[in-house]
Amino acid sequence: MTESERVPAERKRRRPTSSGVVLSADLIVDAACELIDSQGAQAFTVRKLGAALGADPSAVYRYFRNTEDLLLALADRLIGESMTGFGPSGDWAADLRELGLRAYRSALRHPQIAAFSTVRVTGRPHEQRVVDTGVGLLLGAGFDEATAVRHYHVLVDTALGHAALDAGVLRLAPAQRAADEQAWQDRYGSLPADAYPSLHRVREHLPLMAASAVERALDLLVAAMRQEAADREAAERGR
Amino acid sequence: MTESERVPAERKRRRPTSSGVVLSADLIVDAACELIDSQGAQAFTVRKLGAALGADPSAVYRYFRNTEDLLLALADRLIGESMTGFGPSGDWAADLRELGLRAYRSALRHPQIAAFSTVRVTGRPHEQRVVDTGVGLLLGAGFDEATAVRHYHVLVDTALGHAALDAGVLRLAPAQRAADEQAWQDRYGSLPADAYPSLHRVREHLPLMAASAVERALDLLVAAMRQEAADREAAERGR
DNA sequence: CTCCTTGTGTCAACGGTGTTGACGTAACCT
DNA sequence: AGGTTACGTCAACACCGTTGACACAAGGAG
Numbered sequence: 143m144t145e146s147e148r149v150p151a152e153r154k155r156r157r158p159t160s161s162g163v164v165l166s167a168d169l170i171v172d173a174a175c176e177l178i179d180s181q182g183a184q185a186f187t188v189r190k191l192g193a194a195l196g197a198d199p200s201a202v203y204r205y206f207r208n209t210e211d212l213l214l215a216l217a218d219r220l221i222g223e224s225m226t227g228f229g230p231s232g233d234w235a236a237d238l239r240e241l242g243l244r245a246y247r248s249a250l251r252h253p254q255i256a257a258f259s260t261v262r263v264t265g266r267p268h269e270q271r272v273v274d275t276g277v278g279l280l281l282g283a284g285f286d287e288a289t290a291v292r293h294y295h296v297l298v299d300t301a302l303g304h305a306a307l308d309a310g311v312l313r314l315a316p317a318q319r320a321a322d323e324q325a326w327q328d329r330y331g332s333l334p335a336d337a338y339p340s341l342h343r344v345r346e347h348l349p350l351m352a353a354s355a356v357e358r359a360l361d362l363l364v365a366a367m368r369q370e371a372a373d374r375e376a377a378e379r380g381r
Numbered sequence: 382m383t384e385s386e387r388v389p390a391e392r393k394r395r396r397p398t399s400s401g402v403v404l405s406a407d408l409i410v411d412a413a414c415e416l417i418d419s420q421g422a423q424a425f426t427v428r429k430l431g432a433a434l435g436a437d438p439s440a441v442y443r444y445f446r447n448t449e450d451l452l453l454a455l456a457d458r459l460i461g462e463s464m465t466g467f468g469p470s471g472d473w474a475a476d477l478r479e480l481g482l483r484a485y486r487s488a489l490r491h492p493q494i495a496a497f498s499t500v501r502v503t504g505r506p507h508e509q510r511v512v513d514t515g516v517g518l519l520l521g522a523g524f525d526e527a528t529a530v531r532h533y534h535v536l537v538d539t540a541l542g543h544a545a546l547d548a549g550v551l552r553l554a555p556a557q558r559a560a561d562e563q564a565w566q567d568r569y570g571s572l573p574a575d576a577y578p579s580l581h582r583v584r585e586h587l588p589l590m591a592a593s594a595v596e597r598a599l600d601l602l603v604a605a606m607r608q609e610a611a612d613r614e615a616a617e618r619g620r
Numbered sequence: 621c622t623c624c625t626t627g628t629g630t631c632a633a634c635g636g637t638g639t640t641g642a643c644g645t646a647a648c649c650t
Numbered sequence: 651a652g653g654t655t656a657c658g659t660c661a662a663c664a665c666c667g668t669t670g671a672c673a674c675a676a677g678g679a680g
Contacts, residue, residue: 155627155676165629188667198630200668211668237416268579270569290475291586292597299594303542310545330509339508340517340529347530357537358531363598363606369608396646404658427638439639442677450661548635 161196167205170195172217178255214266216255222268223246228275234283235364238294242301242360243277249305256309283371294366300363304356323352400435406444409434411455417491456494460507463487474603477533481540481599482514485499495548507590522610532606539602543595562591 158164173194178186188209192199206212224244230237249256276298280290327349335342397403412433417425426446431438445451463483469476488495515537519529565587574581 157628157675159629160608185418187665189665200631201629203668204628232540270572270580273569274577274580281579281582287583287588288589291583291589292594295590296594296597296601298600299543299546301540303544304538305542305544306545306549307538316465330512331507339515340468340520341509341513341522342524344516347527350530351534355531355535359535359539360604362535363601365599365608366605395648398658426636428636439660440658442639443657 144309155254157231159195159197159201163196165195165197165201165205167215170202170205171219174212174216175219175252175255179252183255196217213255218266220248220255221266221272225268225272225275230275234279235368237279238297238367239360239364241272241279242297242363243357245272245298246301246305246356248304249320250309251299256305280367283367284374285371297363298359300359301356304359305368308354310355323349382463384555388586396441398434398436402435404434404440404444406454409441409451410458411443412490413451413455414458415531416610417494420489451492455491459487459491459494460511464507464511467514468516469518473522474607476518477536477606478599478603480511480518481536482596483546484511485544485595487538492524495544519606522606523613524610525577536599538600539598540595543598547593551604562588565590 150193156164163169170191174186174191177191177194181190188202189199197202201214206215224247227246228240231240273294275288276294280293281287285293306316330348331345333341333345341348395403402408409430413425413430416433418559422543427441428438434440441451446453460571463486463512467483470479471513512533516529519532520526524532556582569580569587572580572584580587
């Protein structure tokens with residue numbers, strides 16, 4: 143494990159900044175989280191972070207190699223938050239769905255962070271725990287090792303992909319978001335039946351497009367996995 | 382869609398730049414496309430774009446209000462490109478998979494653009510054509526109107542979600558991307574079996590995580606839809 | 621208690637970024 | 651031929667991430 147923090151996490155010399163705050167990696171992540179939540183991802187800069195902390199911006203580099211490193215720490219914190227209170231129910235498929243949904247919700251709870259946090263392999267403790275849990279559910283359902291990894295990967299990436307998408311919508315200015323939702327009615331609702339026969343036929347149902355598809359996506363994925371497991375079991379029994 | 386170009390597209394005065402190139406909105410989009418393709422999304426800056434065009438960077442602002450505006454124009458071009466040459470094969474499920482894959486690929490061809498272009502409803506002819514085609518395939522498969530819309534929505538959003546995710550990966554600097562791929566081996570490959578039993582068991586297969594899951598996601602979604610259609614047909618036949 | 625090491629906050633600077641306003645010139649219209 | 655003005659250019663602004671030198675106080679050693 144390559145150390146991502148600049149120093150081995152144990153600090154002895156604790157010198158307060160000029161404004162009296164005693165810095166720490168956790169405190170910096172706190173401040174970054176708050177900054178992004180309140181001001182938007184666009185407002186996240188090392189300089190503003192320094193100002194929010196009451197410290198010189200460059201002090202951050204005593205704790206993180208660079209901004210990327212800091213954002214990875216932020217991402218792992220989100221992963222940890224998302225899994226608090228999760229306990230397997232016994233139904234592996236339902237648990238997997240829940241796992242994906244939690245990843246989605248936590249990513250979406252901070253739309254500004256989701257845009258970049260969903261991308262990276264943090265390789266940090268919280269992420270490792272989640273992966274172990276998810277893969278374990280699939281192994282328990284009887285899938286072989288490679289298939290378990292692949293299915294876990296599909297499930298999580300689909301959940302995070304929808305999060306990235308929906309986070310982008312949330313990031314739009316409210317007025318623009320409303321306009322985009324209207325667009326499904328305005329631009330699609332009255333198309334000529336001869337040129338767009340299918341669209342015309344389903345025109346009443348187009349507003350469904352405005353909502354997130356993540357739950358239905360997870361439903362379908364889990365259904366397919368269930369079917370696969372059932373088929374495999376049947377084949378083994380008949381063998 | 383609101384007009385994104387600064388002037389009504391019709392140019393009369395065509396003055397060459399100091400290097401002899403005659404600028405146009407199309408030419409600028411061309412250059413931006415080429416720049417991103419060859420140098421990576423990281424290399425896309427207004428200044429480099431100006432250099433590539435053989436013009437002062439600020440000349441771009443005669444054609445586009447800002448960089449976002451330029452990137453939206455680029456996105457418009459992508460939608461058109463993505464569907465050229467698509468023809469239904471007769472297998473509705475395979476066609477839907479292909480539709481999703483095309484959306485994914487075109488979004489991913491320009492990662493920088495995908496990050497936000499996947500979010501908006503353009504409501505333009507190209508988009509309308511695609512939606513009509515996709516919904517039509519599902520109606521043809523026997524799904525009712527609401528289900529057809531929902532399933533189409535799931536499929537496209539999943540494809541675009543994966544595109545947004547994978548685009549983020551591509552946006553990383555090459556060295557960092559390689560490091561991320563290694564991370565699955567380095568940080569996950571040698572975890573203790575007692576604390577992470579499932580991870581330990583599948584450790585050989587973890588590099589699978591580095592690849593995109595989009596094809597398998599589409600496979601599973603389409604499989605679930607096929608199953609649903611088959612179940613419905615069986616129910617109708619038995620009724 | 622004093623001294624020394626060194627961790628860590630601060631400062632200034634570098635090279636980059638997007639964007640804007642003033643300016644002049646050359647391309648078109650009359 | 652002359653006047654308008656579109657548009658390319660230039661210089662400047664206000665930011666950005668990051669780094670190296672520096673100062674100083676916290677903590678250990680004696």
